[in-house]
Amino acid sequence: MASVEKIVDPDKARRKIKADRRMxxxxxxxxxxxxxxxxxRGKKIAWITSGGPVEPLHAMDVIPIYPENYGAMIGAxxxxxxxxxxxxxxxxxxxxxxxxRADIACATVAGGPxxxxxxxxxxxxxxxxxxxxxKWYEVQARYYNVPLFILDTPITHTTFNDDMRRYVTRQxxxxxAFLEMACGRRFDYDRMKTVGDLSIRGQQLWQEILDTTMHKxxxxxxxxxxxxxxxxVTLRGTQTAVDYYEMLLAExxxxxxxxxxxxxxxxYRLVWDNLPIWYRLRWLxxxxxxxxxxxxxxxxxxxxxxxMPYVDQTDFLGFMGESYARIFLNSGTDLMxxxxxxMVKKYDAHGVVFHSNRSCKPYSFGQYxxxxxxxxxxxxxxxMIEADMVDERSFSESQxxxxxxxxxxxxx
Amino acid sequence: xxxxxxxxxxxxxxxxxxVDWKQKSGAKVVGHFCSYTPQELLVAAGALPYRIxxxxxxxxxxxxxxxxxxxxxxxxxxxxxxxxxxxxxEGAVFPxxxxxxxxxxxxWRMNAGFDFHADIIMPVKLDTASAAEYMTAVLARFKADVxxxxxxxxxxxxxxxxxxxxxxxxxxxxxxxxxxRQNPQAICGSDLHAVFKAALVMDxxxxxxxxxxxxxxxxxxxxxxxxxxxxLVLSGGLCSMPDIYQxxxxxxxxxxxxxxxxxxxxFEGMVDTSGDPLQALAQRYLQRVVCPAKHAGIYARGQxxxxxxxxxxxxxxxxxxxxxxxxxxxxxxxxxxxxxxxAIPSLMFEVEDQLSAEGQLRTRCEAFLEML
Ligand code: SF4
Ligand code: SF4
Numbered sequence: 001m002a003s004v005e006k007i008v009d010p011d012k013a014r015r016k017i018k019a020d021r022r023m024x025x026x027x028x029x030x031x032x033x034x035x036x037x038x039x040x041r042g043k044k045i046a047w048i049t050s051g052g053p054v055e056p057l058h059a060m061d062v063i064p065i066y067p068e069n070y071g072a073m074i075g076a077x078x079x080x081x082x083x084x085x086x087x088x089x090x091x092x093x094x095x096x097x098x099x100x101r102a103d104i105a106c107a108t109v110a111g112g113p114x115x116x117x118x119x120x121x122x123x124x125x126x127x128x129x130x131x132x133x134x135k136w137y138e139v140q141a142r143y144y145n146v147p148l149f150i151l152d153t154p155i156t157h158t159t160f161n162d163d164m165r166r167y168v169t170r171q172x173x174x175x176x177a178f179l180e181m182a183c184g185r186r187f188d189y190d191r192m193k194t195v196g197d198l199s200i201r202g203q204q205l206w207q208e209i210l211d212t213t214m215h216k217x218x219x220x221x222x223x224x225x226x227x228x229x230x231x232x233v234t235l236r237g238t239q240t241a242v243d244y245y246e247m248l249l250a251e252x253x254x255x256x257x258x259x260x261x262x263x264x265x266x267x268y269r270l271v272w273d274n275l276p277i278w279y280r281l282r283w284l285x286x287x288x289x290x291x292x293x294x295x296x297x298x299x300x301x302x303x304x305x306x307x308m309p310y311v312d313q314t315d316f317l318g319f320m321g322e323s324y325a326r327i328f329l330n331s332g333t334d335l336m337x338x339x340x341x342x343m344v345k346k347y348d349a350h351g352v353v354f355h356s357n358r359s360c361k362p363y364s365f366g367q368y369x370x371x372x373x374x375x376x377x378x379x380x381x382x383x384m385i386e387a388d389m390v391d392e393r394s395f396s397e398s399q400x401x402x403x404x405x406x407x408x409x410x411x412x
Numbered sequence: 413x414x415x416x417x418x419x420x421x422x423x424x425x426x427x428x429x430x431v432d433w434k435q436k437s438g439a440k441v442v443g444h445f446c447s448y449t450p451q452e453l454l455v456a457a458g459a460l461p462y463r464i465x466x467x468x469x470x471x472x473x474x475x476x477x478x479x480x481x482x483x484x485x486x487x488x489x490x491x492x493x494x495x496x497x498x499x500x501x502e503g504a505v506f507p508x509x510x511x512x513x514x515x516x517x518x519x520w521r522m523n524a525g526f527d528f529h530a531d532i533i534m535p536v537k538l539d540t541a542s543a544a545e546y547m548t549a550v551l552a553r554f555k556a557d558v559x560x561x562x563x564x565x566x567x568x569x570x571x572x573x574x575x576x577x578x579x580x581x582x583x584x585x586x587x588x589x590x591x592x593r594q595n596p597q598a599i600c601g602s603d604l605h606a607v608f609k610a611a612l613v614m615d616x617x618x619x620x621x622x623x624x625x626x627x628x629x630x631x632x633x634x635x636x637x638x639x640x641x642x643x644l645v646l647s648g649g650l651c652s653m654p655d656i657y658q659x660x661x662x663x664x665x666x667x668x669x670x671x672x673x674x675x676x677x678x679f680e681g682m683v684d685t686s687g688d689p690l691q692a693l694a695q696r697y698l699q700r701v702v703c704p705a706k707h708a709g710i711y712a713r714g715q716x717x718x719x720x721x722x723x724x725x726x727x728x729x730x731x732x733x734x735x736x737x738x739x740x741x742x743x744x745x746x747x748x749x750x751x752x753x754x755a756i757p758s759l760m761f762e763v764e765d766q767l768s769a770e771g772q773l774r775t776r777c778e779a780f781l782e783m784l
Contacts, residue, residue: 091748092742092744093741093762095736100742127536131510131511131739132738132742134705134707135738136742138710139742139745139746142710142711152535154508154533154535155533157517157518157521163553166545166546167546171542174540332521333518358481361512361515361738362514362515365479365482365511365516
């Protein structure tokens, strides 16, 4: 058993990220606008999947709403279990994705955080993250009786080929046509150009922020990234996101310059894989902190920049389909393993923590192989935590704590 | 005389059949998991398309590769591969359907050690023009993969011939469905199950002949009484194919239709023989009722089920749900609601693996039938 001493941290106040407050403000405003009654709001609302191309929505002045971000809020506010149970009463099996279950249940009860999401005028579903979103959005298309657009992004098991390229490019055009139909006006190509630039800029900034943790001590951890991620997901393509990330990046650089780390003692550096365990963020972050283990990077928050290599700055729309199709979750297990190996090297990590997430099969199946690949290529210890991102019933505190202890011992 | 003896022997030991076939023919056996595998292309290549159902053996190896929250079809299939029970295969084909199969393809490719591996990364929506175009391109790519992987060239003539054979199979299977509906004296659900299970692995030429012979014989069986029992439609996912028909029939039900990919979806929709063969194959997939992992409108499967219940004058529906199956799990509530709206009673039964099913299903099935 690793002995855990309480670390007294005189610098606790200094370590707090100042930008947090601004972030909360922005998110509150965003939801406030979306929740304004339709007549006063004027804008239409689209529900869209987290990996979906949001930029054309911004170009058409449609407010994007992310049920997955909402799922995270449900999880973080520990409202997941009653909602999951409600969905089970509605006939949904307990083994389905808990984001989907919680959202489907929430739609019918007008409960949950912020009193439920504003109703959609249209749905945009991109299956680059999973097949679950297709089924989930079908459910909501029936429930709200609104048009559904599916951007179908073939997976890159090993290679992305020309047939796929042509298919996703054609669909980008169909997407525009769908929006023109749903909004009742012509697509604004000029505005699209601006939004595209802002999106790329936002992604670059986000990646730069994530990269500041290459410094030792790391100015933030992946638990902070989980929080600040909301912006790149929901407001990607807006000036607001760019401004905010510029501010956050400046703060991170300042911390680096002053040598302020997020942990009082940073002995071990770790990489996290899979979605956060939303209802246990604080608990987990403290467990690792008490053991001087800093989670310097994760595969999840960097997922929103993983299409960067395939973006063409001069023709965002032309490459949109391909760049969205080629995110890392939509690729083969071995490619995902390479991504982790690269991250371990880049952030100079000592180990990898895998969250085996019952909810997310495409993210979790294959983790055993990735674990073996990491061990073989890098010879570093790994930890597998069995849990679920929202449904607390699948979390065993004592088991997780024991595993963390055993893992830390292996780190030496 | 038991006309089903021949099929039953194969369905009891599909592996034995494939191994024999391989020895006799000297040709290759290719495994697959899904009715979206264009068997015509494999048949045209001279190979035997072999649907992997999982032998139901204990999970020993697969636990190191797949978490416990994975359906028994995927786990069971991988287990058989890793344990060497599928060593007679040249390799396997993975049409992109659900998330579990998607990752199984990766895990299989990295660990199962076969020479041949093909992904059919088909569209998820099957109701748009661009998807139709893409689907045809995917089939052309798969054809090239098969040619390269099996070292053959597939001519249009060979492909046309394969399409013809597979259409003959479909036609016979359809006739068997009709027969079962009209005359359970000739063929009961359990017999049909054996025929289907055999049909998923048999040499398609041999199968086409055997089925035609079977249909001819069965047509002569006199219907000495009107079909009895409550008329039922089965729905859901039964990828691993336990013989639930027997259970349903023993409790007094009469199965008149299903929407299984190992049932009606296997034979529904003929492939057009007039035009370009690849386009014709693509068309069949675009027109056939979708599997729940695919999209063709938001009510497609529910409407199909309703139509079939009405067409076959069924009294009720039994949903079978394989634990951990996402696509079916999401479709069940709305399909049930559509039935409820038309006052069609239904029962939901969750199957974890082959063994757990029978006793419980029987009790619940009897109660359900009594209620009808
Ligand atoms: S958690 Fe996984 S299964 Fe659920 S919506 Fe996200 S990617 Fe899909
Ligand atoms: S049973 Fe469901 S989860 Fe399993 S392979 Fe079939 S569709 Fe996929």
